[in-house]
Amino acid sequence: MSQKVLILNQDYSALAVCSMPKAFLLVYMNKAELVAASTTEKLHSITQTFPFPSVIRLNRYVYFPYKGVVLTRQNIFRRDNNCCQYCGSRDHLTLDHVLPKSRQGRTSWDNLTTACKYCNSKKGDMTPEEAGMPLKQKPFRPSFIMFLRNFSGILDSQWLPFVGAKMEQIV
Template sequence: MMDLQTLVLNADYRPLSYSPLSLWGWRDALVALFSERVTLVATYDLEARSPSRSMPIPSVVALKNYISPVRHPAFTRYNIYLRDRFTCQYCSQYLPSGGLTFDHVMPRSRGGLTTWENVVAACSPCNLRKANRTPPEAGMPLIQRPRRPTRLELHRRQPDFDHHRYHHTWIDYLYWDSELDH
């Protein structure tokens, strides 16, 4: 029970974020319920008890006030890999379970910044081979030019949700943007 998570939905009943998935610890969700910041949507089959009360543990809550999503996702290593489809941008090797690094297209030692537009996913051998050079200098053309993605682009590149990893009460809220079967 200690590690139970609560899926947090925006007021429109969509997850606040998919990458990472918007989750709170169940205790934080209970505090938000008591302070009337969220609506209880679904519960686990467990209860939290105090000497005077018992309350079902929330598995899904929705914010009462809508939060406008940011247009662009956070600049994180995972989001870089997701943008680049877990593929080395120099040799096209697909490495979904590790082995990727990130590379500065214009090396930092030469003034390159750590930004969406200057960082790409790279396998270790390509990163070492390119070293402190630009792609043209190293004879290593990029597969695609790096750019800042939108949240929707990254969401569409997410690996398919493995419904076995999530509580059954979450499933209806994780597939809002999926195409329906005919």
């Protein structure tokens, strides 16, 4: 039961992703309604069978003032596909400031990238251009929907109408 469920606000905008047991509980307690169920799986109790939720919609609108992705180490790694942005290695990953902190480089989405320990120490206190180490991808701030769609690691085709993507964009 490690499947994830997309939670929609009352206006059908994507709000969050939660575990299947939590989603089932929200539906069972009439705090949410089932929008899409799994076509392959069912939940079974001793006497009943329930649809396995894939997308649920809350019955009340939840005001969510900040719908952004929190800047964390793991979220930077997810955005960069757990891959060094200089050499492509997946081992011994660290964070690198593209413009070094010693040169007033900020800790922000646009200045942090994933680097292996070797590339990070080789680049040192230089910019990628000065070190002759071009980035594979320029750092960027992902939107909330983009993060749910591309970086959460969940590829459920029933989510596509609500997160706005085609399946080939996700894979």
